[in-house]
Amino acid sequence: xxxxxxxxxxxxxxxxxxxxxxxxxxxxxxxxxxxxxxxxxxxxxxxxxxxxxxxxxxxxxxxxxxxxxxxxxxxxxxxxxxxxxxxxxxxxxxxxxxxxxxxxxxxxxxxxxxxxxxxxxxxxxxxxxxxxxxxxxxxxxxxxxxxxxxxxxxxxxxxxxxxxxxxxxxxxxxxxxxxxxxxxxxxxxxxxxxxxxxxxxxxxxxxxxxxxxxxxxxxxxxxxxxxxxxxxxxxxxxxxxxxxxxxxxx
Amino acid sequence: xxxxxxxxxxxxxxxxxxxxxxxxxxxxxxxxxxxxxxxxxxxxxxxxxxxxxxxxxxxxxxxxxxxxxxxxxxxxxxxxxxxxxxxxxxxxxxxxxxxxxxxxxxxxxxxxxxxxxxxxxxxxxxxxxxxxxxxxxxxxxxxxxxx
Numbered sequence: 001x002x003x004x005x006x007x008x009x010x011x012x013x014x015x016x017x018x019x020x021x022x023x024x025x026x027x028x029x030x031x032x033x034x035x036x037x038x039x040x041x042x043x044x045x046x047x048x049x050x051x052x053x054x055x056x057x058x059x060x061x062x063x064x065x066x067x068x069x070x071x072x073x074x075x076x077x078x079x080x081x082x083x084x085x086x087x088x089x090x091x092x093x094x095x096x097x098x099x100x101x102x103x104x105x106x107x108x109x110x111x112x113x114x115x116x117x118x119x120x121x122x123x124x125x126x127x128x129x130x131x132x133x134x135x136x137x138x139x140x141x142x143x144x145x146x147x148x149x150x151x152x153x154x155x156x157x158x159x160x161x162x163x164x165x166x167x168x169x170x171x172x173x174x175x176x177x178x179x180x181x182x183x184x185x186x187x188x189x190x191x192x193x194x195x196x197x198x199x200x201x202x203x204x205x206x207x208x209x210x211x212x213x214x215x216x217x218x219x220x221x222x223x224x225x226x227x228x229x230x231x232x233x234x235x236x237x238x239x240x241x242x243x244x245x246x247x248x249x250x
Numbered sequence: 251x252x253x254x255x256x257x258x259x260x261x262x263x264x265x266x267x268x269x270x271x272x273x274x275x276x277x278x279x280x281x282x283x284x285x286x287x288x289x290x291x292x293x294x295x296x297x298x299x300x301x302x303x304x305x306x307x308x309x310x311x312x313x314x315x316x317x318x319x320x321x322x323x324x325x326x327x328x329x330x331x332x333x334x335x336x337x338x339x340x341x342x343x344x345x346x347x348x349x350x351x352x353x354x355x356x357x358x359x360x361x362x363x364x365x366x367x368x369x370x371x372x373x374x375x376x377x378x379x380x381x382x383x384x385x386x387x388x389x390x391x392x393x394x395x396x397x
Contacts, residue, residue: 025270027328077271078329085326114271123268130262134255134288135342194349198342202262203269207336211328214374218381240348247352 009098011060013091014038015069016105018049018056020084024077027212028053029219034088041092053227076208079114117157124203125150132199138191141199144184149200152177156204170204171238177201178246197243206235252289259288259337266333276329279319283334287312291338301365302372305338309376312338317384331377340369 014035021031028051035058039047048066050057053074059066087104090096096104115123128149132141155176159169181196190196209232217225263284267277287308294304316330343366350359 025328026326030326076269078267078326078332079271079273082273082276082325082329086324089324114273115268120269123265127262127265127269130258130265131337131341134258134262134337194342194345198345201345202336202341203266205336205339205341207266207339208270208328208332210339210370210373211332211335211377214377215328215381218378236344240344243345244348244352247349 006098007060007064009102010039010042010044011058011067013098013102013105014047014049015056015058015067016102016109017084017088018051018058019069019071020105020109021081022051022053022056022071023074024080024084025075025208025212026081026084027215027219028224029216029221031056032221034085038088038091041094051221051224053224053231077114080108080111083108121150121153121157124153127203128152128200130199131202132195135195135198137195137199140191141195144181144190145196145199148177148180148184148196149203151180152200153203167234167238170235171242173204174201174239174242175246176242178243179249182246182250197246201239201243204235204239206232209235252292255292256285256289260285262337263288263333266336267329270329270332272329272333273325276319276323276325279323280330280333283312283315283319283330284337286315287334288337302368305340305369306372306376309335309338309373310380311376313377313380314383317380335373335377338369338373340366343369 017038018031018035021034022028031051032049035049035051035056036047039045039060044060046061048059048062054071056069056071057066058069084105087096087101087108091101113120125146129142129146132145133139137145152173156169156173159172160166163169177200178197181190181193181200184190184196185193209228213225213228213232216228260281264277264281266284267280272280290311291301291304291308294307295301312334313327313331316327316334319325319330320327343362347359347362347366350356350362
């Protein structure tokens with residue numbers, strides 16, 4: 001009976017750390033790797049894990065019953081991924097007991113975003129301005145790109161809270177950016193509409209999805225790689241569509 | 251010119267680190283990875299070499315440096331490579347293609363779309379090649395330990 005409950009705790013811990021990593025933008029192969037490593041450090045060399053972008057299946061050995069965790073909401077929070085990674089290092093190094101690890105993970109799970117909303121918006125608008133110059137824009141484009149990029153990012157964050165269809169939020173945000181850029185231009189602010197739009201759309205670009213899709217495909221995780229690639233493509237299409245509609249209006 | 255690009259891409263990559271909620275201690279490294287990649291890409295462009303080649307070399311360098319940082323600071327690779335890859339993503343070209351499509355100029359749009367596809371492929375191959383090098387490196391090291 002005693003052994004039964006520690007086994008259950010082990011499964012719970014592995015699923016917990018896996019869920020945190022997957023929800024916050026880790027590659028699926030890394031999630032699988034972390035879970036089986038932790039299990040191996042507790043003497044379960046034969047643990048099986050199957051991770052897709054939307055769910056985790058895990059069992060301690062081939063004959064044990066497997067547990068399923070569904071992951072529906074995914075964000076990008078690399079700080080949580082890093083923290084979960086160091087906890088898994090400590091577990092496999094033998095520095096943490098099951099209970100301590102579980103408590104620390106719980107703390108990570110409950111913690112909010114690492115940077116405040118304001119800092120993120122400021123970063124997005126600064127990045128937009130820099131990108132407009134990097135893509136051979138004129139310095140006159142810097143300020144309008146900063147403003148429309150920042151506002152576009154705010155719109156995206158707000159819409160994300162309003163409804164759950166990510167692509168539509170991205171579509172509306174880029175439509176908003178396009179409209180803003182054309183409005184600026186009609187008031188004579190900025191040099192080239194193209195550069196302003198390209199710069200301010202950059203914070204919406206699915207960079208993490210693209211890199212993770214490639215890495216997952218290469219690690220042999222074909223399902224995850226393809227589905228993340230599809231997600232990246234849809235996001236890119238949503239952004240392009242939003243800008244395109246702004247173009248056809250003006 | 252190159253200095254301006256270096257500073258701008260440094261700021262942009264570090265800012266992307268903030269958007270992706272990368273830990274504070276890694277932000278400067280994110281910026282460094284991103285700006286090195288971008289400067290390599292710009293040097294290729296200025297030397298009139300094809301953007302596909304430039305993107306490939308830049309993404310390879312980015313992935314190699316990211317892996318070095320990841321081992322050194324015991325942090326997942328994604329933290330560094332993502333911010334670095336962002337400037338290389340052919341957002342501008344994709345935008346041009348999309349605009350031409352919307353204006354019913356399909357003849358103009360298709361070659362640009364093909365270029366976008368090629369550059370995306372170059373990013374992928376750069377990432378993959380560094381992964382391959384990493385695995386070979388690991389195997390060689392292990393063999394040395396066995397001897």
